[in-house]
Amino acid sequence: MQRIVSTILLAAFTTTAFAQKTETIKAEREFYAVTTVPTPSEPPIEVSGLELMPDGKLAVATRRGEIWMVTNPADPAPIWKRWAHGLHEPLGISFRDGWLWATQRPEVTRMKDTDGDGRADVFETVGGQWGINGDYHEYAFGSRPDKDGAIWNVLCLTGSGSANSLFRGWAIRVFPDGRSEPIASGIRSPGGIGFAPDGECFYTDNQGPWNGSSSLKHLKVGSFQGHPIANNSFDTAAKKGFSLGAMKKRPAEPKSGSRIDAERATVEEYVPPAVVLVHGILGQSPTGMCFDQSGKFGPFRGQMFVAEQSYSLLQRVFLEKVNGVWQGAAFHFLAGFGSGNIATLMTADGVIYTGGSDRGWGAKGGKSFALDRVAWTGKTPFEIHELRAKPDGFELTFTQPADAKTAADPASYRAEAWTYIYQSAYGSPEVDKLTPRIVAATVGADGKSVRLKVEPLTKGHVHAISAPGLRNAEGKPLLHATGYYTLNEIPK
Amino acid sequence: MKSIVLAVCLLSFSASLPAAAPPPVVGEFRVTIKTLAARMKYDTAEFIVPPGAKVRLTLMNDDAMPHNLVLTKPSADKGFALAQAAWALGAQGVAKHWIPDDPRVLVATKLVQPKSQEELVFEAPREVGAYPYVCTLPGHAMVMNGMMRVVSEGTKLTDGKFQLFTGKWEKLPDFSKLPPLREGPLEENLIQWKLDNDKTEFGLRFTGKLEVKTEGEHTFRISSDDGSRLSIDGKVVVNNDGQHPADDGKTGRVRLKPGVHDFQLDYFQGTAGAELYASWEGPGFSETWLTKRQLGAMPKQNKGEANTGIPLIVKDEPIIYRNFIAGVGTRAIAVGYPGSVNAAFDADLCNVALVWRGAFMDAKRHWTDRGDGFQPPLGYGLVKLDKNVPLAVLTNGEAAWPSAPRDLPNGDWPEGYRFGGYTLDKKGVPTFRYTFRGVSVEDRMEGAAADEHGGHDHAGVALQRVIRLRSKQPLDGLHLRLATGQRLAAGKDGVFPLDEDITLHAAGGIVRKSAGGPELLVPVSFNQGEARVAVTYRWNH
Numbered sequence A: 001m002q003r004i005v006s007t008i009l010l011a012a013f014t015t016t017a018f019a020q021k022t023e024t025i026k027a028e029r030e031f032y033a034v035t036t037v038p039t040p041s042e043p044p045i046e047v048s049g050l051e052l053m054p055d056g057k058l059a060v061a062t063r064r065g066e067i068w069m070v071t072n073p074a075d076p077a078p079i080w081k082r083w084a085h086g087l088h089e090p091l092g093i094s095f096r097d098g099w100l101w102a103t104q105r106p107e108v109t110r111m112k113d114t115d116g117d118g119r120a121d122v123f124e125t126v127g128g129q130w131g132i133n134g135d136y137h138e139y140a141f142g143s144r145p146d147k148d149g150a151i152w153n154v155l156c157l158t159g160s161g162s163a164n165s166l167f168r169g170w171a172i173r174v175f176p177d178g179r180s181e182p183i184a185s186g187i188r189s190p191g192g193i194g195f196a197p198d199g200e201c202f203y204t205d206n207q208g209p210w211n212g213s214s215s216l217k218h219l220k221v222g223s224f225q226g227h228p229i230a231n232n233s234f235d236t237a238a239k240k241g242f243s244l245g246a247m248k249k250r251p252a253e254p255k256s257g258s259r260i261d262a263e264r265a266t267v268e269e270y271v272p273p274a275v276v277l278v279h280g281i282l283g284q285s286p287t288g289m290c291f292d293q294s295g296k297f298g299p300f301r302g303q304m305f306v307a308e309q310s311y312s313l314l315q316r317v318f319l320e321k322v323n324g325v326w327q328g329a330a331f332h333f334l335a336g337f338g339s340g341n342i343a344t345l346m347t348a349d350g351v352i353y354t355g356g357s358d359r360g361w362g363a364k365g366g367k368s369f370a371l372d373r374v375a376w377t378g379k380t381p382f383e384i385h386e387l388r389a390k391p392d393g394f395e396l397t398f399t400q401p402a403d404a405k406t407a408a409d410p411a412s413y414r415a416e417a418w419t420y421i422y423q424s425a426y427g428s429p430e431v432d433k434l435t436p437r438i439v440a441a442t443v444g445a446d447g448k449s450v451r452l453k454v455e456p457l458t459k460g461h462v463h464a465i466s467a468p469g470l471r472n473a474e475g476k477p478l479l480h481a482t483g484y485y486t487l488n489e490i491p492k
Numbered sequence B: 001m002k003s004i005v006l007a008v009c010l011l012s013f014s015a016s017l018p019a020a021a022p023p024p025v026v027g028e029f030r031v032t033i034k035t036l037a038a039r040m041k042y043d044t045a046e047f048i049v050p051p052g053a054k055v056r057l058t059l060m061n062d063d064a065m066p067h068n069l070v071l072t073k074p075s076a077d078k079g080f081a082l083a084q085a086a087w088a089l090g091a092q093g094v095a096k097h098w099i100p101d102d103p104r105v106l107v108a109t110k111l112v113q114p115k116s117q118e119e120l121v122f123e124a125p126r127e128v129g130a131y132p133y134v135c136t137l138p139g140h141a142m143v144m145n146g147m148m149r150v151v152s153e154g155t156k157l158t159d160g161k162f163q164l165f166t167g168k169w170e171k172l173p174d175f176s177k178l179p180p181l182r183e184g185p186l187e188e189n190l191i192q193w194k195l196d197n198d199k200t201e202f203g204l205r206f207t208g209k210l211e212v213k214t215e216g217e218h219t220f221r222i223s224s225d226d227g228s229r230l231s232i233d234g235k236v237v238v239n240n241d242g243q244h245p246a247d248d249g250k251t252g253r254v255r256l257k258p259g260v261h262d263f264q265l266d267y268f269q270g271t272a273g274a275e276l277y278a279s280w281e282g283p284g285f286s287e288t289w290l291t292k293r294q295l296g297a298m299p300k301q302n303k304g305e306a307n308t309g310i311p312l313i314v315k316d317e318p319i320i321y322r323n324f325i326a327g328v329g330t331r332a333i334a335v336g337y338p339g340s341v342n343a344a345f346d347a348d349l350c351n352v353a354l355v356w357r358g359a360f361m362d363a364k365r366h367w368t369d370r371g372d373g374f375q376p377p378l379g380y381g382l383v384k385l386d387k388n389v390p391l392a393v394l395t396n397g398e399a400a401w402p403s404a405p406r407d408l409p410n411g412d413w414p415e416g417y418r419f420g421g422y423t424l425d426k427k428g429v430p431t432f433r434y435t436f437r438g439v440s441v442e443d444r445m446e447g448a449a450a451d452e453h454g455g456h457d458h459a460g461v462a463l464q465r466v467i468r469l470r471s472k473q474p475l476d477g478l479h480l481r482l483a484t485g486q487r488l489a490a491g492k493d494g495v496f497p498l499d500e501d502i503t504l505h506a507a508g509g510i511v512r513k514s515a516g517g518p519e520l521l522v523p524v525s526f527n528q529g530e531a532r533v534a535v536t537y538r539w540n541h
Helices: A006-010 A022-028 A228-240 A260-266 A404-408 B080-087 B300-308
Strands: A032-036 A047-052 A058-062 A067-071 A079-084 A093-096 A099-103 A108-112 A122-127 A140-145 A151-155 A171-174 A180-185 A190-195 A201-205 A215-218 A286-291 A304-308 A313-322 A325-334 A341-346 A351-357 A369-376 A384-390 A393-398 A414-420 A430-434 A437-443 A449-455 A462-466 A482-486 B005-008 B028-035 B046-049 B054-061 B070-072 B105-108 B117-123 B129-134 B145-150 B158-166 B182-185 B202-212 B216-225 B228-232 B235-240 B250-256 B259-269 B275-282 B285-289 B319-323 B332-337 B341-346 B351-357 B380-384 B391-393 B417-424 B430-436 B439-447 B462-470 B478-484 B495-497 B502-506 B510-512 B519-523 B530-539
Touching: A022 A325, A047 A341, A047 A351, A047 A369, A058 A093, A093 A140, A099 A140, A099 A151, A140 A190, A151 A190, A180 A228, A190 A304, A190 A341, A201 A286, A215 A286, A215 A325, A260 A414, A286 A351, A304 A341, A304 A351, A313 A341, A313 A384, A325 A384, A384 A482, A393 A462, A404 A437, A414 A437, A449 A462, B028 B046, B070 B080, B080 B129, B105 B117, B202 B275, B216 B228, B216 B235, B216 B259, B228 B250, B228 B275, B235 B250, B259 B275, B332 B430, B332 B439, B341 B439, B341 B462, B478 B502, B502 B519
Parallel strands: A047 A093, A190 A286, A286 A341, B005 B117, B028 B054, B046 B145
Antiparallel strands: A032 A369, A047 A058, A058 A067, A067 A079, A093 A099, A099 A108, A108 A122, A122 B417, A140 A151, A151 A171, A171 A180, A190 A201, A201 A215, A286 A304, A304 A313, A313 A325, A325 A482, A341 A351, A351 A369, A384 A393, A393 A449, A414 A430, A414 A462, A437 A449, A462 A482, B054 B117, B070 B105, B070 B129, B129 B145, B158 B182, B158 B202, B202 B259, B216 B250, B216 B275, B228 B235, B228 B259, B275 B285, B319 B332, B332 B341, B341 B351, B351 B380, B391 B478, B417 B430, B430 B439, B439 B462, B462 B530, B478 B519, B495 B502, B502 B530, B510 B519
């Protein structure tokens, strides 16, 4: 059922304050080619999970509970064969130790085709000690197995705002032997979860109550992630004798109407969002993520790509740890995907597969469902490579040498800073705005970096650092001029 | 709750009205449209008003974020282009309530805050047509939209009845010469049928009364897969017989006087698709559907799905559907077996919760939009079995069966049980696996072999269930409970009527009395660490 509404994709956006202009989308394609992977005519392939199998096939999980194996996904005519069906909304699949693992709504499952006929015949329930009551919003997103083979699962709140079933709003780690271990609370409405190359876990959470903007969050073991309504599970679990795992005690209640930075002092377990995915600019519904470790996906080795459902795009995220807290910058990367992106996979060959659907939440792309493939064309775009916080400002590195004159001129740069109200009401406008000054710009010796002295720096604020006046050696501007840095901590 | 009344006088249409434009209707049409909390959706996808009617529309915002409602001129894109124009207002959007200065806007609310409402009073257009309404906040219109249909509607059937027949035909038979398999009143007086799993080789006769208000020529239309024929007062008006897909259908005209007329629609289904649409129109009213499904309500390519649901049709192999099934706990696994029998397993209780026959399941609820709610099975002959655990150790004859868990979503999982998932054999038949206090259990069901009629729908259709148990240690007092409740009758020789619908066959079964009513128990005794209990669920008719 393909519904292509072309008016949506090509509508003219009149301001730069949100979304991407069509000219920018075209320019991006010079560096990263996006091709549609053909899907069968029936049924709809509403992508909800992706994995590359050892035999080279692409495993595709769908919202209708099926798992398909795709032979030659890069070909113009790939072959699709259904491997499994009957799952309850799998959101996250991965292959390990001969099994295909999946997190479904009710449980973590592992599956195998033992007789080699191309179809799974064992569906083993591994575990998943959490409650579901029939509310559609109680989604469960699962990670790949960690170094212990355990799957980390983030559990959406009931109706996206309440906790009417056990451990909604929590993260539960499920071990291969079936043990369930709670590891974090305070989650609201996740869209995806993944591990960074160093093993740290991150997930995306959506704008809503106690979430002024959608964000990428660090899923630290034992942490509180911001939404206090799930704290009632501490009492339920204690009453019924369930292990609280890594959760030592019920966190203090944050004060509504305050600021994240202020409430970090109130709630000892609170880990602030690592990177705010600025609402209305970078998107409004972030989902899955992947990292490039191949070095074959252009110049962004080690960086993260976050999929966005509503705006049908991929964002790029640079992470760093400052004073023990994860934070970093988000950038526009690639827009114009076919549907709402939900799942994302980076292969060892440096190819991204991303896909999803627009069912229930609408997406800019216009198609009911899609699976797209992204490959680097070999041309390097002129981009802000890394955006790091410094004690007195920010340091930007670039993918290509910058023109010395524009790079050294403070007038080439702009800064804006704001934050959000941390409150029980839905979302928040941008508040406490200020326009810091770019006092100085010191270019690095190789011309590929600049150190900006920015005043003032406000702890807890998002700092949008733009370089509209910057040019590379060929006189071209940055493909994406702004990085949005979440300054949880100012380096000492 | 704020209530702002906007009296808007609408409509200068440049298009000329059709020659036979109906006069404006006196009286007020009230419609309340709510926004569903956390769903970003209106609760009303469509409402119908007569041309020129005074409409009082109340938008109630039950959601936690602001919304609006903008009624637009007819357009093929359901108002999406207008919503894009609103999105482009950018920084000015909020101040303008996300309403662009655009001639496509007919009438609109302001931005309605959470837990507030706004009322619009306006005159419906005189021109019959479909007028989209959308929420124009950025990103909302694609799922927050609906249609105001300006329609002059005719009357519908009254005293509707159906008769269901089975048989293999290439053209409509004379149903009056055949015995019906089932018959009864027509639900909602709208022509429809419950999809049957064998969805082939059946026929239906629909009868009812149709009231004509104004004398004149009336046009009937029927579109069907396969053949159909419509008669009024015993005379054939439209003949759409034969084996063919449902396309735009055939029409027929008949002059009718005011009063009540006899209506009859015959239909038969061969193989593959099964669809039926019937409508009529006449003096003063536009096409009015007599069937529950409407032809052309969705774009042609979606016609099949939108109008007949998304039925999961079982062919040679079972279909597994794991989702929220009405009558089962939340960890439900439904299975449709070849042979027109179906079951739903509850993975929290490790027990079979429902069995039924006929069609398996309609997935439309869960595979459309956000997929909310519990879906009842299709088919018929639904039997609700126990909503409790299947195995317990009873220390003596009077020991009560454990009471059913009270709050599964909050962790009241039954003690001693661990659900292990399922395996599929070469035919795709699942065997459910779980452990209970060290006993490994395998629970497998299958349709009984089809009878010589091809298994369509006759007495004797059955579901066979085999439960295998393995235990290294003997577990004294282990019992299997197969059924409970007042409908269970004491049987003999292993045959136990459950109610008028179904009989259980379980060798070794004993009915005992208990506080909750009679219970059918089977004692489990291990022989060299293994035990086997076979149960057959046989429908009586």
